[in-house]
Amino acid sequence: MLSAVRSCLLPIIRLYLLGIKVLLVQLLSGPFRLPVMPRQDGKVAIVTGGSRGIGYEAVRHMAKLGAHVVIGGRDEREGLLAVRRICEENKEAKVEFSKLDLASLQSIRQFVQRFKEQNLPLNILINNAGVMLVPEGRTEDGFEQHIGVNYLGHFLLTWLLLDTLKDSGKCGYFSRVVSVSSSAHRVGKIGLNDLNSCRYYSPHAAYCQSKLAQLLFSSHLHQELQRRGFPLSSCAVDPGMVDTALYRHLGTPLSLVHSAVARLLFRTPAEGASTVLLAALSPALEGEGGGGYWATGHREMTTPPTFDPQLQLSLWETSVQLLGLQ
Template identity: 50%
Template sequence: MWLQEVLVPLVRLYLCGIKVLLYQMFHRSFELPVLPKQNGRVAIVTGSTRGMGFETAKHLASLGMHVIIAGNEREEGSAAVRKIEDEGVTGKAEFVFLDLTSLKSVRQFVQMFKDRRLPLHILVNNAGTMMVPERQTEDGFEHHFALNYLGHFLLTNLLLETLKRSGRHGCCSRIVNMSSATHYAGVIDMDDLNRRISYSSHGAYSQSKLALVLFTYYLQEQLMAGGCPVTVNAVDPGMVDTALYDNLWSLAQAMKKPVAKILFRTPAEGASISIYAAVASEMEGVGACYLYNGEKKESSKSSYDSELQAKLWKKSCELVGIQNA
């Protein structure tokens, strides 16, 4: 049991990491094309007080957007807003508290946003955590599953009608889900999504990233069937030098530091793929893609399993307490 549930996910995840590093060794980071101005448009970027989320929010604001920095660190959020304002951007940035590990907080955030009667053109589900020790959220969910996936699942669904109203054909609203190459190592256990039988932080993390890709494809299918002017894509930033790696084992952490300086992407480089998916003209009307280094790539074989997509969607609706559309 230990071999299957703990060691195998660990090996799979690190093999994914090695493959990504080899790619990054021989390929330059994707460079953004000239992007159209976004004056008057509104974006929400989760986990954007620092790292790739901050770089995404800053760039969108520089294009003229009103960007809502959604995060659970108030001081960091205020500092992020000041940094963006100091850049002299043409848009606007503001911080709004959001704890994605709490379904109550997600609902409160959405209600506050709706009360302002703002449109919503871009939703970047960027926030994430990686390889934290086993713990449950206040709602009883495994931490990776709750923060990386389930909180974003609820947030997206509660904002979906606003996104639909804000988009139009030829100028769709866009949803961007931050996945990872580790989703290739992910396994969805529908009978134990909270990893209570045998916990592995590696398995829990890769499962949450696979769930985001499954969610992306299923949601886009529903949007297309309804003729809705909203697209949704999954993006993979590669290996980026951020605080996401703070929970690595001591040995891995020691090895990571020198490697990161040479082979990891910077937060700005990692954010480029989210920004591209969010506003690039080439992505207008394009959905259900897995984007890596500026290109459409094939995601894992299991991510295209339509039966698994539907099962996960139905179960997720039950877990967060919304109607299965």
């Protein structure tokens, strides 16, 4: 009983203390302003969760620069509305919506199949969609929702698109995988024997674990790509505390506080998208300049577990096994 209470209470305390610290640093440092990025004519990008929030702002900006952008999202009505809004704003925008439910491995495979049938290159993949603090539940394939949507869904999506990303990259114009993580990874712990949080469920611990898993995946993928000489890089980004719908599952007392504080102190979705766009578009991050963990426009150090090559490899192998990949 005591272990169960500790397993649920400690992640809550750690996450909210971290949140206060991050918000203070964010207020003191101010927002990062994205410098002018080069045109992206001829390039193709996929953004998961691109119908609203940070993802929408990333899609909107890349479309302005001439990229052909595919929004992958679960809500078709919301996705088509986002496409319409962007095209009304920019008549020359090349934006489309394709249904993608990261809680369904079948939906992910169908999304990739539809994309590949278009015979398009793929220069940028932004793994942006996510859930936070959702009640205990399982995805269509039986995974805990945070690890299933935030991590395993994006793992499979990236895996299935790797060949296209590699083929689309070339020296001086690397393809890029950008995974939107969170400072929450700093208080996360990976339970390789219990990724599905079956023993004790804490939405706070599950969320932090999924964000740490994203970072480990991003780092391991980048190292493997560089070691094998592929023209493709992988990095992770922390957009900061941003006023989006991600916080909708906060408990009632906290949600009231959040509503009052977020509009005043949190970053706007456009500000949150700035570092994501830097990682996806900046010429300074070509080749060896890519990779790493980025926040507020700068590369940042992460916690020691993220540098553990054995943990990276073990998580990768466990993920491959869970997803039934070769």
